Amino acid sequence: MKSEHLYLSVAISLALAGLPAVAAAQNNVALADLNTAEAPRVTQTVDNHAVSTLQRTHLAIVERSTPTQSVDDATPMNHMHLILQPSAQRKAALNALIAAQHDPKSAKFHQWVTPDQFGQTFGVADADIAATKAWLASQGFTVNGVYPNKLQIDFSGNAGQVKRAFHTSMNRYTINKTTHIANATDISVPSALQSVVVGVAGLNDIHPQPQHQAKKIGQFSAATQKFKLKEDANSSAGANPMAVYASGSRGLVPYDMSKMYGTDQLYAAGITGSGITIALVEDNSMQPSDWSNFVSQFGLGGYGGTFTQFQPQATGFTNCMDPAANYPEDDVEALLDAEWSTAMAPGANVWLASCDDSNSNNFFGGVFTAATNLINGASRPNIISASYGFGEGFTDAASKTAIDAMWAQADAEGISVFVSSGDSGSNPSFNGYVIYGSGVDANSLGTSPNDTVVGGTDTADILDGTTSSYFSPTINSVYGSALSYVPEIPWNMSCGNEVAAKSLGFANTIAFCQLSMKLDPYGIYLTSEAGSGGPSSVDAKPAWQKLVYNAANDQSRDVPDVALFGGSYGGYTWAVICTYYEPCTPNFTGNTALEGGTSLSAPMFAGIQALIDQGLAAKGLPANQGNAAPALYALAAQEFGNAQQKKAPESLDVCSADSDKKKSAACVFHNITRGSISTQCVQQMPYVATPDCFFYGQLADGVTEGLTSTSLSTYDATTEAYVARPGWSFAAGLGSVNAVNLLGAWKAYLNVQ
Numbered sequence: 001m002k003s004e005h006l007y008l009s010v011a012i013s014l015a016l017a018g019l020p021a022v023a024a025a026q027n028n029v030a031l032a033d034l035n036t037a038e039a040p041r042v043t044q045t046v047d048n049h050a051v052s053t054l055q056r057t058h059l060a061i062v063e064r065s066t067p068t069q070s071v072d073d074a075t076p077m078n079h080m081h082l083i084l085q086p087s088a089q090r091k092a093a094l095n096a097l098i099a100a101q102h103d104p105k106s107a108k109f110h111q112w113v114t115p116d117q118f119g120q121t122f123g124v125a126d127a128d129i130a131a132t133k134a135w136l137a138s139q140g141f142t143v144n145g146v147y148p149n150k151l152q153i154d155f156s157g158n159a160g161q162v163k164r165a166f167h168t169s170m171n172r173y174t175i176n177k178t179t180h181i182a183n184a185t186d187i188s189v190p191s192a193l194q195s196v197v198v199g200v201a202g203l204n205d206i207h208p209q210p211q212h213q214a215k216k217i218g219q220f221s222a223a224t225q226k227f228k229l230k231e232d233a234n235s236s237a238g239a240n241p242m243a244v245y246a247s248g249s250r251g252l253v254p255y256d257m258s259k260m261y262g263t264d265q266l267y268a269a270g271i272t273g274s275g276i277t278i279a280l281v282e283d284n285s286m287q288p289s290d291w292s293n294f295v296s297q298f299g300l301g302g303y304g305g306t307f308t309q310f311q312p313q314a315t316g317f318t319n320c321m322d323p324a325a326n327y328p329e330d331d332v333e334a335l336l337d338a339e340w341s342t343a344m345a346p347g348a349n350v351w352l353a354s355c356d357d358s359n360s361n362n363f364f365g366g367v368f369t370a371a372t373n374l375i376n377g378a379s380r381p382n383i384i385s386a387s388y389g390f391g392e393g394f395t396d397a398a399s400k401t402a403i404d405a406m407w408a409q410a411d412a413e414g415i416s417v418f419v420s421s422g423d424s425g426s427n428p429s430f431n432g433y434v435i436y437g438s439g440v441d442a443n444s445l446g447t448s449p450n451d452t453v454v455g456g457t458d459t460a461d462i463l464d465g466t467t468s469s470y471f472s473p474t475i476n477s478v479y480g481s482a483l484s485y486v487p488e489i490p491w492n493m494s495c496g497n498e499v500a501a502k503s504l505g506f507a508n509t510i511a512f513c514q515l516s517m518k519l520d521p522y523g524i525y526l527t528s529e530a531g532s533g534g535p536s537s538v539d540a541k542p543a544w545q546k547l548v549y550n551a552a553n554d555q556s557r558d559v560p561d562v563a564l565f566g567g568s569y570g571g572y573t574w575a576v577i578c579t580y581y582e583p584c585t586p587n588f589t590g591n592t593a594l595e596g597g598t599s600l601s602a603p604m605f606a607g608i609q610a611l612i613d614q615g616l617a618a619k620g621l622p623a624n625q626g627n628a629a630p631a632l633y634a635l636a637a638q639e640f641g642n643a644q645q646k647k648a649p650e651s652l653d654v655c656s657a658d659s660d661k662k663k664s665a666a667c668v669f670h671n672i673t674r675g676s677i678s679t680q681c682v683q684q685m686p687y688v689a690t691p692d693c694f695f696y697g698q699l700a701d702g703v704t705e706g707l708t709s710t711s712l713s714t715y716d717a718t719t720e721a722y723v724a725r726p727g728w729s730f731a732a733g734l735g736s737v738n739a740v741n742l743l744g745a746w747k748a749y750l751n752v753q
Contacts, residue, residue, distance in 0.1 A: 034093055036089060042127070042128045042193060047192065050192070051189060052188060069171070077162055077202065079154055079364065080154075081402060082136065083401050084153065085195075086151070093122065102626060115376045115409070119148045129146055129150060144156060144317040147314060152402065154317065168184060180205055183204065201402045207388075209390060211598045212336055217591050218574075219592070220589075224248050227594060229571070242504075244503060250572060251575070251592065253479045254298045261736065262737075271614050278603075278607065279385070280341065280350065280384075280387075283323060286330060288309060290579055295342065297578060298478050299478040300346040305350065308350070310351070319355075320366070323355070336577055336595050341604070341606050341607045344607025355367075380415060382414075384410060385603045389421075390428065390445070391444060393439075394429055404447075404448040416624070418452050418602045418605050419451050420601060422443045423530070423566070424529070425532060428534075440534050442558075449545075452632065455531040456531030456597065457488040457732060457736060458489050458568045460488060462572050469483075470484060487670075488670060489675035489724065491596075493570065493571065494527050494528060497509070500569045509678070514696055522700055528708075534559065539557035544629060547637040548633050549637070549726070550640075566598045566600055573596075577594070577595045579593045612625070615747070632734060635746070636728070641727070652726050670736045671726060675731065676722060680706070682703050694719070
């Protein structure tokens with residue numbers, strides 16, 4: 001462990017005490033007319049011989065996998081969470097409260113609750129918790145504690161105890177070439193507890209994965225003002241035959257993003273995120289000096305932002321271990337989130353809350369632990385950003401219930417949560433890799449109706465040949481070159497990129513992909529790297545998502561909600577990061593690290609939200625907005641038109657990402673209307689069947705290649721998964737934002753000047 005981290009560990013209580021966060025509720029306005037008192041639901045004797053099966057409490061994917069071996073009974077299984085479910089009455093009361101908290105006409109508008117208030121009003125009754133704890137103890141488990149929300153019991157034991165108590169077997173499986181532990185079947189619990197127990201989160205070790213691209217190392221050329229990527233020079237595979245640009249890559253810096261999304265105008269007005277706390281939930285740590293280097297290199301030091309790294313603990317017990325004890329303390333995901341949330345809100349207080357998710361310390365996963373500990377803690381942030389994810393198909397029912405309940409609690413407490421959509425087009429589980437048997441899916445960490453999901457975009461200037469209109473040929477004193485907003489398209493690095501196909505003269509992406517297949521007969525450059533989007537198979541569409549023009553005609557919670565820069569076709573444009581091993585140097589004289597992914601997009605939007613929060617607080621309003629999505633969709637409905645309209649209104653055309661800059665100067669959103677996130681998919685018959693893939697040819701090794709589609713027989717704008725379009729789309733949500741106009745519109749929405 002490095003000395004800087006030791007220092008922060010010693011000083012953490014002082015650091016947290018000095019940072020602003022969600023204040024404890026001073027009254028019970030939100031709960032004044034609520035009566036959720038109820039009798040205990042555990043009314044029968046808890047009998048281990050009378051059990052009931054809890055449905056969908058094992059991963060469906062293990063049914064398609066052969067166990068490699070059983071897990072030894074003595075294997076520790078620490079800090080599992082028994083997930084409890086409130087009564088239907090309390091669920092309905094919580095949903096009604098959250099709707100009122102987001103309704104400007106309600107007396108409960110922005111009246112947030114504390115974790116203890118949440119637990120007393122919406123959690124499971126104390127008598128039911130006592131009965132459940134007693135049963136766990138009787139099975140030999142150690143009950144570590146009950147969360148204030150009264151929906152989670154943290155407990156530890158071993159695989160043998162799990163097998164006997166929950167009537168399942170624990171096996172090792174090889175899933176996507178990685179060894180995992182998982183329960184083989186649905187679990188059972190005593191029938192007396194069935195009404196209050198959803199299941200156990202932590203019976204498998206498939207954790208949400210960071211949503212960023214592989215780090216690139218570049219050497220800056222003063223002559224070209226570009227970075228020469230080392231992998232281009234060293235690649236044994238040779239250059240991508242479908243590349244559309246000369247050698248050299250562009251590195252975006254905070255100045256560029258501030259120009260693109262209008263935050264520079266807010267800085268000039270004194271709105272920098274000051275007084276607002278952004279928490280980044282991570283499963284690893286970073287060197288604090290990386291953040292300091294980033295702030296210094298890009299001229300952000302004068303804004304007063306702060307950085308604190310710590311392990312948030314649950315009340316009364318310790319379940320968040322320092323990742324630095326097991327891993328190098330220079331994690332790319334952690335520093336990407338920390339640096340780029342600061343890039344957008346340079347005056348904000350940034351908390352990096354990291355918990356280890358190795359099997360020896362925390363079986364459920366560090367990202368969830370860090371988030372739930374913060375949400376249930378005494379000192380809470382205004383905003384949370386989670387740049388992690390995995391598909392709903394890789395999530396058991398108990399884990400999904402726990403995730404959704406966690407974000408609902410955050411929303412009720414006034415915390416705004418932003419989650420990355422994913423980096424694999426219509427399936428977020430694979431972070432760019434093309435996997436056999438994968439279909440359409442959505443990020444399980446983000447499909448709750450109580451968070452805001454951020455997708456990824458690409459700057460369109462390279463493919464459009466318009467770079468000189470939007471970027472200076474030379475960088476300035478803080479290494480930026482952007483001149484203004486740059487038209488955007490969905491981020492898509494595959495041949496499914498319609499804008500790239502058109503740029504190269506192809507009639508459609510199928511023709512583009514077929515030529516690509518001929519030039520790349522062994523599929524070396526096959527990829528699903530793209531911003532993700534798709535419908536939830538678990539969560540229903542919230543009322544606010546039905547407001548806007550072209551909302552998907554389904555009953556599902558659909559993602560993403562908004563989008564910001566995530567990457568570029570062919571890897572031309574990246575975001576610069578400052579790492580321990582590649583520190584940023586004046587004039588980029590040393591090696592420089594470059595990154596991308598929706599792991600960049602989400603913390604950037606969290607930074608924009610910090611600016612909005614400060615701007616609203618300056619007008620005497622609460623800084624805390626809770627889930628941002630209801631307000632964003634309400635503003636989009638004003639600008640784009642509502643869902644009942646049969647055709648796009650003129651205002652939507654004006655606010656297109658491709659609209660004339662003067663026409664769109666007053667728009668809140670840059671609505672993205674061309675391109676798609678349909679990416680390559682494969683099938684190797686007769687071994688693996690692949691849903692949601694339109695096949696167009698076969699590679700030299702017999703693998704069938706296609707593009708993601710909701711139809712196996714047709715590939716067009718109505719079936720490709722998914723195409724950008726006016727209004728809302730799976731490809732880019734509502735689009736990106738102009739931060740200045742967003743703040744102005746948000747003030748008007750709340751009826752303040």
